[in-house]
Amino acid sequence: MIKLGIIGTNWITQQFVEAVKLTGKYGFTTVYSRHLETATEFATKNGAENTFDDLNEFFASDSFDTVYIASPNSLHFEQAKQAIENGKNIIVEKPAFMNQKQMAEIQHLLDKHPEVLYFEAARNIHTPNFHAIERKLSELNVVSGAEFTYSKYSSRYDHVLAGEIPNVFSPKFGGGALQDLGVYTVYDAVTLFGMPEEVSYYPQLIRTGVDGKGTAVLSYPEYTVILNFSKISNSHMTSEIYGLKDLIELDDAGEIQHVDYIDPDGKRQTLGDDDGANPMIPEANDFARVINEPNNDQNMKDYAYWRQLSVYVNKILFNLRQDAHIFFVGEEK
Template sequence: MIKLGIIGTNWITQQFVEAAQATKQYQLTTVYSRHQDTATQFAEKNGATATFDDLNAFFSSDQFNTVYIASPNSLHFEQAKQAIAHHKNLIVEKPAFMNQKQMAEIQRLLDQNPDVLYFEAARNIHTPNFHAIAKQLGELKTVSGAEFTYSKYSSRYDKVLAGEVPNVFSPKFGGGALQDLGVYTVYDAVTLFGMPEEVAYFPQLIRTGVDGKGTAVLSYPEYTVTLNFSKISNSHMTSEIYGLKDLIEIDDGGEIQHVNYVDADGQRHVLGENDGTNPMIPEAQDFARVINDPEKPQNQKDYAYWRQLSVYVNKILFNLRQDAHIFFVGEGEKVIGDQRD
């Protein structure tokens, strides 16, 4: 049984905890929050026995061996370093880290501590529907491009319109559409098509200084992949992977609840449907499989692949921000710019 500690008590943490418990492979034991009352409430609701409002004391606890980090984006790096120093496996909510310098440091620490396992929680690529997409993609005779869209209006944008700066739209905390919904679409592209040759990003900036929505273009040798994402508007546009006369049709690039193959005659063939279960269960199962049996050859192969994907996605996200001249607090253009290549 994996003893789980968590950082963050928001809705996504609740969803992951429920997914983890549904696998029967995890036991939530420990909760950290900046506010003791919040930690206690979350622990009582979910069956944890230990709570902390001091991060050093939390990581020093022997009541958990794996930590799920779902704090604001800008805090992931330092918390991940603490986890590694205390030999805790870490599951970091996407996006794992802000830039290539942070990612390189984490990879160095992981290499020095091979007993620690690291996972980026990008739930979409672990789902059965995503695997169905990948399988059908391999059967296309020709691939001529793709478009992935994932746009959902955030209730936090109401606060921006009211003059506030919530974390998810704050440059201090690494917010913005690319760093949130955009991550899923970048994972779609990199997992299915590999690393692009060039990237470009065309953001719509909002008052807080981050991107509320945007379009990214990833250039491959024979086609382009376009990513559309927004936290300030809704979209019901489907995502598509193009063959010649045929295509793969996806409801959106994040949830991936409905997937069809549309043949050359326009006939739809269902590849995958939403089964109504918690969408984070597949990733929780995958992570548990590796944590529980890290020496199994297939698990080692999968782990190395997921870890490399995380590095690739981090690089693309960083380069997209560089292209659009989007910098977070503490990231000077002169300093960060040296890391692009």
């Protein structure tokens, strides 16, 4: 049984805790929050016995062996470093780290501590529907491009309009649409098509100095992939992967609740449907099998692949921000 500790007590942490419980492979034991009252409330609600408001004491504890990091984006790097140095496996919410320098340092630390496993929680690529897309894509005679859209209005934008700067829209905490919903579309593209040759980003900046929405263009040798994402507007536009006369249609590039293949005659074939389950269960199961059986050849192959994908996605996110001249607090311009 994997003993899980968590950093962060927001809605996504709640969803992850519920998911790991449903797998039957984790025991939720420990909560860290800057405020002990908050940690205690979350622990009591979810059945954890240990609470901390001191990060050093948290990581020194033997009450957990794997940590789920769901703090503001800019805090991931230092917390992941501390986890590695204390021998804790890491599951870090996307985006894992802010730039290539941070990612390189984490990879170096992981190489020095091979007993520690690292996962970026990009849930979309672990789902059965995504695997259905991968299988069908391999059957297409020609791939001629794709467009992925993931746009959901954030209630936190109401706070921006009221003159506040919530973390998800703050350059201090590595916020913005690209760093949130955009990550899912980048993961879609890189997992399905590999690394692009060139990238460009056209953001719509908001008052806080980050991107509220944007369009990214990933250029491949024979086609382009367009990514559209927004936290300041909604979209019900489908996402599509193009063959010649046929295509694969996704209802949503982030959640991927329904997938169809449309043949050259316009006939639809359903490839995948949402089963209504917690969408974080597949990634929790994938991470658990690697943690529980680290010497299994297929598990190690999958782990190396996910770790490389994380490095690739980090590079693309950084390059897109550089192209759009978006910098976070503390970064050189």
